[in-house]
Each structure stands twice: as structure tokens, then as C-alpha cells.
Amino acid sequence: MGAAALYQLAKRGKRVLGIDRFAPPHGFGSSHGQSRITRLAIGEGAHFTPLALRSHDIWRELERETGRALMTRTGGLVIGGHKDAAPLHVANFLEQTIKAAKRYDIRHEILDARDIRRRFTAFNPRDDEIGYYEYEASFLRPETCVEVQLDLARMHGVEIRESTRVLDIDGTDVKTDGGTFHAERVVVSAGPWISDLLGVACEDVFRVYRQVMFWFEVDGPAAPFQPGNFPIFIWQIPNATHGIYGFPAIDGEHAIKIAGEQYVVTTSADDVNRHVSEEEIAHMHERHVAPFLKNVSLRCVRAVPCLYTVTQDAGFVVDTMPGNEQVLIVSACSGHGFKHSAALGEAVAELIVDGRSRLDLSAFRLDRFTATGISPPRL
Ligand SMILES: Cc1cc2nc3c(=O)[nH]c(=O)nc-3n(C[C@H](O)[C@H](O)[C@H](O)COP(=O)(O)OP(=O)(O)OC[C@H]3O[C@@H](n4cnc5c(N)ncnc54)[C@H](O)[C@@H]3O)c2cc1C
Structure with missing residues (x-):
């Protein structure tokens, strides 16, 4: 900012x-950790969309001016629709995303679980989940x-x-x-x-909350996890307190970055625990990665805390x-x-x-x- x-x-x-x-x-x-999602239909509320649209113009202007890569278009998938879908920032994230896309004419498609599995082979949604796919969604550096x-x-x-x-x-x-x-x-x-x-x-x-970003190594070829085959995603996973989100494998890494959220324990920027334990890594993989993404191993190449500063x-x-x-x-x-x-x-x-x-x-x-x-x- x-x-x-x-x-x-x-x-x-x-x-x-x-x-x-x-x-x-x-x-x-x-503001660290290699990547941030950017999308235009904003599930946190349609009033954010004009900010995102204007920001995309400025990111591109800055790229032209400096020759540096700032924003990489990957497409973006928001998965939800399960009757017990977890909130992500807000409870009705997927519904609000679709509403914002319609209101601002953002190019998108609605996919059923079969479409998602066919087009993005690493994803393993349940039959009753659906996906919103946005063409302009990208990651920022x-x-x-x-x-x-x-x-x-x-x-x-x-x-x-x-x-x-x-x-x-x-x-x-x-x-x-x-x-x-x-x-x-x-x-x-x-x-x-x-x-x-x-x-x-x-x-x-x-309120300040510690969040952790995890980079898990993928098994087999990297191609299904690279941009083109693997969009940025936000997933209101079923039966969890909060959703997850993630990014394709980039910068020659054989790993994808995934994170969840927690709003239970507050902290402060000076006191936060900057170490990520083996238990946290194992819990993240078992509960929030393995059931949803295929061929993502428990081998964590890096795990980095970051801070959310949240209003009510x-x-x-x-x-x-x-x-x-x-x-x-x-x-x-x-x-x-x-x-x-x-x-x-x-x-x-x-x-x-x-x-x-x-x-x-x-x-x-x-x-x-x-x-x-x-x-x-x-x-
Ligand atoms: C894990 C994680 C994932 C996220 N994912 C996304 C995402 O995918 N998409 C998205 O849009 N957003 C995402 N966000 C949110 C986004 O990253 C933040 O909204 C944004 O980076 C906040 O930037 P900032 O400039 O407010 O804070 P900061 O980047 O923290 O900057 C604050 C600056 O103030 C300085 N400062 C503080 N106190 C003082 C002082 N007393 N004197 C001098 N300097 C001071 C600090 O040194 C620091 O440089 C994510 C955040 C986290 C933590």
C-alpha cells in the first residue's frame, strides 16, 4: 500500500x-511469499471489482514501463457449492463471485465437477461441487x-x-x-x-492473525501443475472451518503453494511465531491438501508465516x-x-x-x- x-x-x-x-x-x-491471487469478480463483495479492474490496468502499465513481469494470467477456479462449504473471507464467496461476474460482465464459465476433473486433472472435487472459472484471474509477484x-x-x-x-x-x-x-x-x-x-x-x-503458506512438492511430471494446466484456485472445501487457495508450480519449482486460513488465535507483528512446525505441515497436508488435489506429496519444500490484519x-x-x-x-x-x-x-x-x-x-x-x-x- x-x-x-x-x-x-x-x-x-x-x-x-x-x-x-x-x-x-x-x-x-x-506482502511476501512469491505470489498473490488477483481476480476481477470479487467474492468478498462486488464493490471491490472496480478496484481490481483499475489495478489490473496499472499492473500492466507498470510492466510496460519497467519490462518486469508482475502479473501472470493463469485463469482462476473458485470451487464450492457443497452444502457444508467452508467460508473464505465471507460465507457466500462463490455465490458473490458469480454475482459480481454477471454485474461487471467478467468473462467466466460455470463448470460441474466432471468438467473440473477433465480440464484440470490435479483437482479432485466431489460430485456435488461446482466451479466458477475466470479467464483473467492471475497471480501477482x-x-x-x-x-x-x-x-x-x-x-x-x-x-x-x-x-x-x-x-x-x-x-x-x-x-x-x-x-x-x-x-x-x-x-x-x-x-x-x-x-x-x-x-x-x-x-x-x-485483529492480526498468523497464516502459513506451504510449498508442497508434486509427484510425477510437473506439467499438470504448471500455468496452462493449473489455474490459481480458491476452494470452499466441505466440512472445514475455512477454505483453501493455491497457485500453479512456477519459477522452475516442482512444488505448488497452498494456504488455508485461521481466525482463532490472534497475534501481533512483533510477537508472531515465525517458525512452522512439522505438525502444522502434516496437518495441512492431511486435512487440506491430500483429499482435494492429486499427486501433491507431503514433502514440504518451504513454509512461511504471513500476517492478515482483519476488520470485523x-x-x-x-x-x-x-x-x-x-x-x-x-x-x-x-x-x-x-x-x-x-x-x-x-x-x-x-x-x-x-x-x-x-x-x-x-x-x-x-x-x-x-x-x-x-x-x-x-x-
Ligand atoms: C498469507 C497471505 C496471503 C494473502 N493472499 C492474498 C492474495 O492471494 N491476494 C490478495 O489480493 N491479497 C492477499 N493477501 C493480502 C495482502 O497481501 C495484503 O492485503 C497486503 O500485502 C498488505 O499490504 P500493506 O502494505 O498494508 O502491509 P505490509 O506489506 O505489511 O507493509 C507495511 C509496512 O509498514 C512498515 N511499518 C510498519 N510499522 C512501521 C513503523 N512504526 N515505522 C516504519 N515502518 C513501519 C513495515 O515495515 C512494512 O513494510 C494475503 C496476505 C497474506 C498474509
Whole structure:
């Protein structure tokens, strides 16, 4: 979010300073791990689709400008429809995806279980499951996306202070361990650390959850798992607390990345356990991989934790700080924000430069929580 906002502000000729406690792209927050799904019909709610459409345009623009590969089209499969289908971010993910596709005329097909097994041989759906196949669904390379936007921002003259920690924001004075900076406007996009910087005004709005990404080696030839034969997928698997999602084998690896979700144990970015145990790997494979995908072995080549920063409605916060109109909050977006980050960065720049953004951000207001009373995430 910060890289996109910096780049877009710099492009508009603003004098901008970027501050980060590490040196992005890095693996301590929420934007690492080789790949992120992007799709256009958004199951979390059709109001996200304009953000995804605009982001796809910007990702392609950035690719043309830099010659770097950011977004690879693989097609995307959302499987669900079982009477006990697990939620994924929201309960009716598949239904909302289809609704959004129809509303925005997103090219797609509805497949029955037999079609899925025939076209994508690694997938093993139950007979009563169906699939939504979206042609434009792709994966993004998050580290490269961050890097190119920061590089372009620097080329436009932006200064980026790495290894500099913001300690407090007082009005528009940004106090860091490397001195205090005064700005006309401040954008806070601190990912899973966001609550540390917003204080009581946003207490309890965000919860941080540790999630784990697993790379399991595949048996036999890699071809059935490579782009062309294997789409990105989201699966509301039956009889589970949450769904799973995954990616094809890329970058010459003989392994696919798969992840699930948990909303039971909260953590914080400073205290999170960054080690993944053998038990976690075995449990993931036995419960969430082997019953659904053929020829994916228990051999885990890597497992990496990452952090979701979640609101109670699984939505975003893009709004001014209560009591301080000069400070704009851009949240880490409840585990589904990367695909939208290019457009959110642009919207932030438009808000700051023009006073309004071309995209409607009203669904991301903070007062939807404060007006109704805050309660823990219901996921
Ligand atoms: C496992 C996992 C899978 C996901 N899958 C998808 C997906 O498939 N598709 C999708 O669209 N989204 C996905 N997401 C969500 C998406 O990755 C996030 O919404 C997005 O990356 C959040 O970016 P951010 O810039 O808000 O946070 P971050 O990338 O964490 O950036 C926050 C930055 O703030 C800096 N910072 C924090 N505090 C301070 C401070 N005090 N001083 C200075 N700097 C500070 C940090 O160093 C960091 O660089 C996933 C997330 C996870 C964890």
C-alpha cells in the first residue's frame, strides 16, 4: 500500500518521503511469499471489482514501463457449492463471485465437477461441487510489485528512509527513531503494525492473525501443475472451518503453494511465531491438501508465516484518522488487499492531490465500526 501510494504521489509531482522500519520488499509483514491471487469478480463483495479492474490496468502499465513481469494470467477456479462449504473471507464467496461476474460482465464459465476433473486433472472435487472459472484471474509477484513501485518513486525524486521506525504521529509531525519530520499530509500504511500507530481512535478495529503458506512438492511430471494446466484456485472445501487457495508450480519449482486460513488465535507483528512446525505441515497436508488435489506429496519444500490484519466485516479501511483530517489511514485489507493495492495507491494520491478519488471508497470508511459499536471479527 505504501509503495503504491508513494509511486502515485511522486508521479503527480508531489514532494514525498517514504519511511519504513525495514527495507521493503521484506518478509516481516504481509506482502511476501512469491505470489498473490488477483481476480476481477470479487467474492468478498462486488464493490471491490472496480478496484481490481483499475489495478489490473496499472499492473500492466507498470510492466510496460519497467519490462518486469508482475502479473501472470493463469485463469482462476473458485470451487464450492457443497452444502457444508467452508467460508473464505465471507460465507457466500462463490455465490458473490458469480454475482459480481454477471454485474461487471467478467468473462467466466460455470463448470460441474466432471468438467473440473477433465480440464484440470490435479483437482479432485466431489460430485456435488461446482466451479466458477475466470479467464483473467492471475497471480501477482508481490515482492517485484513493491520493488518496481519504489524504484519508480525514487526515479521521480522520492526519498525513502529505510530502517527508520515511526514512533508516533502527532498532528502531522512524524516522530521516528531517526528524527522528526513535518509533513502537510501523512499516509499511514503500516500493515499489521497499524494499531501501534493509530492509538485509541482505532483500538479494536483490527485483529492480526498468523497464516502459513506451504510449498508442497508434486509427484510425477510437473506439467499438470504448471500455468496452462493449473489455474490459481480458491476452494470452499466441505466440512472445514475455512477454505483453501493455491497457485500453479512456477519459477522452475516442482512444488505448488497452498494456504488455508485461521481466525482463532490472534497475534501481533512483533510477537508472531515465525517458525512452522512439522505438525502444522502434516496437518495441512492431511486435512487440506491430500483429499482435494492429486499427486501433491507431503514433502514440504518451504513454509512461511504471513500476517492478515482483519476488520470485523473482512473489509478495508481507507479513511482519515478520527480528529485529524491530515492523516490518511490505509489498512492492510483483511487478507485480500494485494490485488487492489495499485488502485488504492492511486486513490490515495488522488485524495491528497485532487481532494477526491475516481473510485468510490465509501465502503471503506472507519465510522462503519465506530457508528455501530466495535466487536471482534466475526469470521
Ligand atoms: C498469507 C497471505 C496471503 C494473502 N493472499 C492474498 C492474495 O492471494 N491476494 C490478495 O489480493 N491479497 C492477499 N493477501 C493480502 C495482502 O497481501 C495484503 O492485503 C497486503 O500485502 C498488505 O499490504 P500493506 O502494505 O498494508 O502491509 P505490509 O506489506 O505489511 O507493509 C507495511 C509496512 O509498514 C512498515 N511499518 C510498519 N510499522 C512501521 C513503523 N512504526 N515505522 C516504519 N515502518 C513501519 C513495515 O515495515 C512494512 O513494510 C494475503 C496476505 C497474506 C498474509
